[in-house]
């Protein structure tokens with residue numbers, strides 16, 4: 318990565334309030350601070366550059382606050398630790414809000430700092446400082462952050478930042494927010510500052526389940542003839558991944574995973590159900606309907622998948638739900654999903670059950686169940702209408718083009734036919750955006766690529782044209798800081814998912830479906846996506862129109878990324894009615 322060098326920073330001393338804040342970020346080990354600049358935090362900006370020399374942490378400039386937070390989101394997913402973001406007083410916070418919601422729903426830690434014009438109106442600068450001073454800015458986002466504060470002194474800021482970091486990184490993780498008064502930042506320190514021992518403020522270690530609870534779960538599972546595992550939001554660790562495989566194999570349990578969450582189980586494993594999707598597919602529904610005991614490891618909408626499973630009269634399976642997610646459920650947001658009836662609720666982080674459960678089952682030396690049903694497959698590809706690529710073609714071509722390279726898919730488009738591209742490692746796929754808010758794809762891909770830079774993985778973000786265009790300016794950050802990544806835009810020149818919605822409504826009302834494109838198509842003029850990418854500093858090429866050309870184009874893109882460049886491929890696709898479309902048509 319290329320850092321913007323600060324010059325003339327020699328032996329700076331800790332003098333100003335904002336120096337204390339910057340120092341705290343360094344002591345917490347924060348590597349990057351993503352910003353769109355603003356005068357409300359000019360004090361902190363100066364401290365990061367001229368006190369710390371723009372090193373540990375390094376500033377990242379983003380062209381929009383929505384992307385700045387999305388960059389931090391993608392980074393945390395790939396790095397497993399938070400980045401800091403600074404959001405300009407009220408207006409910057411407002412622009413960043415959608416991405417804060419995404420990070421909240423995705424349980425991803427972000428250390429967010431904000432600012433206010435001087436709280437003391439007697440020293441407030443005219444006009445803009447007044448506009449950008451609002452009381453209780455935390456109220457804008459309080460319903461979807463772990464914690465927020467507005468400290469009134471540098472000493473109080475130290476504690477606020479410590480707590481914000483600790484809260485953000487405590488499972489279930491999430492963003493937290495500290496607003497820094499402009500005056501607090503810009504006043505000279507009036508007394509010596511004593512920094513705490515950071516080791517005394519680490520997030521708590523994960524709790525283990527009690528022996529009795531593990532025994533109860535083990536006896537339910539050991540007594541099962543057709544166990545199933547729903548594997549949702551779990552860790553990115555390879556050790557946990559291997560333990561999940563071991564557990565499934567011991568039990569002979571069928572395993573269901575989902576595209577909302579990062580890769581959680583090898584999709585090619587004989588026990589893995591139908592390819593992961595954003596909605597419950599028929600193959601997986603049948604597995605659940607057939608199961609007698611279901612073990613949910615961090616599956617967020619357990620109630621709804623089980624309801625769908627038993628809607629054809631199947632017997633309700635006994636359920637074990639391992640999750641700490643309830644700690645952050647609140648009355649404002651429905652991200653907690655429907656309340657599930659559960660036979661055994663185990664309040665530990667999902668992966669904490671693996672080792673003790675395996676141990677308990679081992680002692681019982683159970684014989685694994687033998688699932689009799691053949692492995693369900695993805696729905697067969699439909700009749701090809703033209704040589705225009707489909708999403709499936711992109712998946713197949715990507716698999717071919719990657720060769721022996723390890724990739725990390727930071728994002729896949731809506732309707733991604735996961736069956737076309739296997740997940741074989743927890744870092745193969747990072748999961749979706751959390752909040753279902755279109756536009757975060759570019760920023761999240763940049764953040765993930767930053768975290769993976771220099772590793773053995775190349776970062777690829779695949780996304781729809783609507784998704785890309787919504788957050789396109791986010792890619793400039795990768796171009797400027799030389800963060801290698803490949804963006805693949807699956808371009809159907811439409812907000813196509815919503816065309817299907819309009820079609821569904823028209824059908825239900827017996828009205829013409831031919832008008833479904835109105836207010837949806839991104840055409841006339843089409844957005845010149847390669848042009849947009851080129852203007853933002855990316856290498857690119859002409860839109861790929863023929864499926865026969867995709868593999869070679871992806872090969873060029875991956876080779877560019879391998880040599881440290883940022884590349885975008887625009888692929889014109891045939892709209893595909895994937896399983897989420899089927900789902901939409903029935904809801």
Ligand SMILES: Cc1ncc(C[n+]2csc(CCOP(=O)(O)OP(=O)(O)O)c2C)c(N)n1
Pocket residue numbers: 730731732753754755756780781782783784785809811812813814815
């Ligand atoms: C912020 C926001 N605005 C609007 C929507 C509604 N929405 C859901 S999917 C979608 C279309 C996305 O278009 P694209 O990324 O091109 O994917 P496609 O549906 O064409 O496959 C829209 C607009 C949303 N989820 N979030």
Ligand SMILES: [Mg+2]
Pocket residue numbers: 781782783807808809810811812813
């Ligand atoms: Mg589209």
